Amino acid sequence: MEDKVVVAINCITGQAEAICFANGIVENIIEKQDTKSEILTGPGLIDLQINGINGIDFNTPFVSVNDIINACHCLLSEGVTTFFPTVITNSDENILEIVHTIQQACLSSSLVNECVGGIHLEGPFISPVEGARGAHDKKYIKAPDWDLFSQFQKAAGGKIKIVTIAPEWEDSTSFIEQCRAHGILVSIGHSMARSEHIKDAVRAGATMSTHLGNGVPLSLPRHPNLIWDQLAADELYACIIADGIHIPDSFIKVVIKTKLNATIVVSDATCFAGMPPGEYERPVGGAVRVDEEKRVSLKNSPRLLGGAAKSLLENVETLIGHNLATLRKAWQMASTNVSDMLAKNEHAVNQNNDRVFFQLIGNKIHVMSTIKNGRIVYGK
Numbered sequence: 001m002e003d004k005v006v007v008a009i010n011c012i013t014g015q016a017e018a019i020c021f022a023n024g025i026v027e028n029i030i031e032k033q034d035t036k037s038e039i040l041t042g043p044g045l046i047d048l049q050i051n052g053i054n055g056i057d058f059n060t061p062f063v064s065v066n067d068i069i070n071a072c073h074c075l076l077s078e079g080v081t082t083f084f085p086t087v088i089t090n091s092d093e094n095i096l097e098i099v100h101t102i103q104q105a106c107l108s109s110s111l112v113n114e115c116v117g118g119i120h121l122e123g124p125f126i127s128p129v130e131g132a133r134g135a136h137d138k139k140y141i142k143a144p145d146w147d148l149f150s151q152f153q154k155a156a157g158g159k160i161k162i163v164t165i166a167p168e169w170e171d172s173t174s175f176i177e178q179c180r181a182h183g184i185l186v187s188i189g190h191s192m193a194r195s196e197h198i199k200d201a202v203r204a205g206a207t208m209s210t211h212l213g214n215g216v217p218l219s220l221p222r223h224p225n226l227i228w229d230q231l232a233a234d235e236l237y238a239c240i241i242a243d244g245i246h247i248p249d250s251f252i253k254v255v256i257k258t259k260l261n262a263t264i265v266v267s268d269a270t271c272f273a274g275m276p277p278g279e280y281e282r283p284v285g286g287a288v289r290v291d292e293e294k295r296v297s298l299k300n301s302p303r304l305l306g307g308a309a310k311s312l313l314e315n316v317e318t319l320i321g322h323n324l325a326t327l328r329k330a331w332q333m334a335s336t337n338v339s340d341m342l343a344k345n346e347h348a349v350n351q352n353n354d355r356v357f358f359q360l361i362g363n364k365i366h367v368m369s370t371i372k373n374g375r376i377v378y379g380k
Helices: 065-077 092-108 110-115 146-155 172-181 195-204 226-232 249-262 312-321 327-333 336-344
Strands: 004-010 016-022 025-032 040-043 045-050 080-088 119-122 160-165 185-188 237-241 263-266 278-282 286-290 295-298 301-308 355-361 364-372 375-379
Touching (some): 185 195, 195 226, 226 249, 249 263, 249 336, 263 312, 312 364
Parallel strands (some): 119 160
Antiparallel strands (some): 004 016, 016 025, 364 375
């Protein structure tokens, strides 16, 4: 794509566009009329919740700067131009080590710094109740603690931008207010919250629901319950894992119809995304099985999921393949819906200069090139 013009159909607008490149940099984009092309383009995908990719685990203290750099390149090949490395419940020492490594990777690589929208801290301030805590280690779960969070944030160089909490903890509303005062998004997840807890959290400034429909016990009261309450809260964006495994198609349909453009797709991908089926041992979460359908389950509790093994791009493919959304809607839920939410909450991502060029063959998306900040960073 160097020194040439590429004509592609914008998958969001349906408009043909001529994208002018010079030395691998986008110089101009011109709308075209009545032009056909087999090449599609769309804004870069944004993953708010990703724990690893292709054997690289963001939740081990042994993760290195080079690991983060390699993960970034892997994600760019999948069309993800912005991601939030997600650090789950762990010992305080390990969290401090991991978030510092991510910050060092951003300092070491300008590309990583451009692609990391922030760190998502998913724990340790979650529910210790079985089912609600999922694969999180109970011994490290604790109540929201602003002083401890400030230590994490200092080690991260201020890069923690999202924190998932269970709002039923005492004094959680003051913690949420502190987060919002410091520009940190708060998401409700891994929780046993009652209706009043959800309402209080929203009033305090909670913005999102972390993988809605997951991180809850297998059985809940018919109504009210924390899923209905979060669906009913207009202020909350609903993040869902649309991999065809974590939640049924019927639930995804309900979320999309209820939340409309406030629906966000996340991968929740672990290091097993891109890995072959088999049994694996990981430092956080213990032994897991990855099956042929890419379902990740805890070896000793096979009914409980231990994260995901599909990338964000594969989630988009699943939405299309299961007839849950058109390409346009599916891509929006993984890109513009996310950037709109971030911009609304003062975390703007410059999507104008982040592009993916791809072909859709059947239900499979084949990424040809990825553009970050106007530069070709993957493909030709």
